[in-house]
Amino acid sequence: MTKSEINSPKDTQNTLKDRRSFLKKSTLATLSSLLGADIIHAATMPKDYIPVMLQADFDPMKGKSDGMIIRNEKPWNVEPAPHLLNDPITPFASIFIRNNGLIPEDVDAANWTLTIGGESVVKEKTYTLEELKKKFKSYTYQLTLECGGNGRAGFYPPASGNQWEEGAIYCSEWTGVRLKDVLADVGIKSDAVYIGYYGKDKHLNGDPSKVVISRGVPLSKAMQDESLLAWKLNGEDIPLAHGYPLRLVCGGWPASVSGKWLHKLVVRNQVHDGEKMMGDAYRVPKYPVTPGEKVPDEDMKIIESMPVKSIITYPKSGAMFGTSKKLTVQGHAWAGEHEVREMQVTTDFGATWRKCSLKKPVNRLAWQQWSIDLNFPQPGYYEIWAKATDDQGISQPMVIPGWNPKGYLNNACHRIAVKVS
Amino acid sequence: MKNNPESRPQSSNSNKDRLFSGLMKSVVGIVVILFLVLGLIVFLLFKPDLSSFESPATKIPKTELSEDTLESSNEIVDGKDIETGLIAGKGLELVKANCTNCHSSALILQNRFTREGWHSKIVWMQQTQGLWELGESESVILDYLAENYAPQPPQGRRIPLSGIEWYELKD
Known part of the structure; x- marks a missing residue:
């Protein structure tokens, strides 16, 4: 994958599919037989990734959703595709894993x-x-x-x-x-x-x-x-x-x-x-x-408080449906120490915005659920972009925000693609 | 198997014979080629007016390459042709001869197309702008353009969504 847009986990998955077939045919089979064990996560391994052979018995992927994307296996770094985050309270299965070192396996x-x-x-x-x-x-x-x-x-x-x-x-x-x-x-x-x-x-x-x-x-x-x-x-x-x-x-x-x-x-x-x-x-x-x-x-x-941000968790990007369908789009919004005050979506690349219904947070620092019903009378390709605004009046940028050396704090609007026929 | 233990040395002998005669033929061939090459060099040294041997572009019809172009500067600095700003590469001379004779190289420099895209530009120029038939040069020119002026993925900010896995959304 080239330095891809953040909105295309499918991109990764396509690459990974190719990779899977390649790996299955070649090295993984060899490695598996050498190790006497199956390499379970071949499907979601990043491109050009070389499996680490010496991981111990503990498998952090056990119980995780199928759509998790493994960014790294040593140390373990794994994230879900956005649609796996649809629950108001994220279940263990869809929680990202981020490590700087090795997970301790001798916890008493x-x-x-x-x-x-x-x-x-x-x-x-x-x-x-x-x-x-x-x-x-x-x-x-x-x-x-x-x-x-x-x-x-x-x-x-x-x-x-x-x-x-x-x-x-x-x-x-x-x-x-x-x-x-x-x-x-x-x-x-x-x-x-x-x-x-x-x-x-x-x-x-x-x-x-x-x-x-x-x-x-x-x-x-x-x-x-x-x-x-x-x-x-x-x-x-x-x-x-x-x-x-x-x-x-x-x-x-x-x-x-x-x-x-x-x-x-x-x-x-x-x-x-x-x-x-x-x-x-x-x-x-x-x-x-x-x-x-x-x-x-x-x-x-x-970095202290994280910036205002939102995610579209339903539908999964790539949905195809008819003009008669009323599409309920939903997701979450959060704003670090602050509360999200307004949630909007656009289906015309920002020319017009529509206000979503937005729940209050269950408690301070909890993310907030938003949703909106959309109709698409005109068949065609649409992108749905979501934008949150916090109680300070600060919104998510549509483009990638200011560059920084380690690539932190990208809170650009999330977007998905849908096709109406 | 047991009754023909001699077959091996025999076949070995005939192999040697064949090898020898093959070697002899090769030596004779090399001597003949050397003679011809030497002759050619001597010929060229004494007939320097046969300029066509010195130009690599022997196959290009006269209509596609003017004398002016051949004499124009082809100085390359930092991988780019000084005269036009075009990237140095196989086909550059043909591009300069057939394209930038009529229009500025900027028309190439500011655009990015696939091979098909560049081909459609050539066809359009031939149909409406008086561009001549490019003959065998066309594929070399297209290779040059497609390689050096290909569409590049947008970098940073928001590139178009890609790799979308389309699916029927059920209620």
Whole structure:
């Protein structure tokens, strides 16, 4: 696939189909026989992808939807096609997987502990999972988690990293205790400004002393009601690929601040300087830059609240129907820390816009459902474009927004194609 | 199998014979060719007015190539023809002779077509603009245009949706 538009997962799938037949005929068969095991995910492997042979038994694709697109297998990075995200509460099957390192497979939930330390705690304190559950009141929120690089595939010049299209976004229901309650119990100093997490994931190079990713949020975000130390996703134990048995969850921000396999939190008297907090990781230029420009480190800022965005989850792109059909188009909209105020669609490339019905969020930081009935009296090819506007009056751009070195924050309008006869 | 153990050396011998006579023929052939080539070189050295040997474009009919064109500058800098801005490549001379004699190279430079697309432009020019028949040059010119001035995928912003898997939407 060339540096493709973000709206064409089919593109990928076509490529993948060709690839599948090729792979089946040639290398995969050989590799499979060498390994004495089937290579299950040949169908969704990215073009030019060479399977990694040494993945252990754990299969993060088990229970995932058929339409998941594997961007990378080491580390695991997987996203759903947009139509798989139609549920208001995203089921496990359609949740994207994003990893910087290797998923820990030796998790011992019974003996799991969370230590809260750092220079800005009065005294370091360690809780067992049971203590957390018993000692603090638990809360349940639907929280929107979107990868900072969702939509990266749309940028030109190409930005390096997983070439996410539309699907690195979900909103599921998290249950846990409020981080602020736990921090109050630990006791934090007045100079505290930031928190940082440490998880149990393993570095790709196998060095156990190397931290894979250790990001965090300002104390103000950590102290929000919805910032959780969660152990349940959609009412069940968090699946391993998504952070079992404990995860920091901070909705509305790049999902990378929601640390998985959480076992240590640090309260900092400075902006957390852990792995993937510096350089161009999860950071964007402070000012608009020329596409392709080299931006000095000191001119980059950390991504905080994610921008306003929406997705069309029904119908799946490519629908064909008759002129008599009333088409109900639906999807979700979200706006980081903010709420979406208005949702519109166009079927004439932006010449005219129609207002959709839009639900309020179930709770703060949850995505919102929208829908609209459309009639197409004139047969032909249409693209349906969706545009959300947040409570600050900021809308999604129809074109790809400002280029940045790592291809973050592409919140351009999602669109699908339909044919009316 | 057992009663003909000698067959092998025999066939081996006849192979050697054949090899020898083949080699002899080859040597004779090479000597003859060398003689002819030397003769040709001597001939050319003493008959420098046979200019047609020096031009690679021997097959092009006179109507398609003017003397002016042949004498025009063909200086290439950074992979481009200085005179026209056209990309250097096989067929450039023919394009300059047959196309940019009449119109600016900008008409080529600012457009991107497939081979069929470029062909339809040639047909249109022949039907309405007085372009002559291109003969055997046509396919070389089309190859040049299709290779160097092909449609390019739009880059960035929003390229058209592609790879749509159409399906009947059922209620």
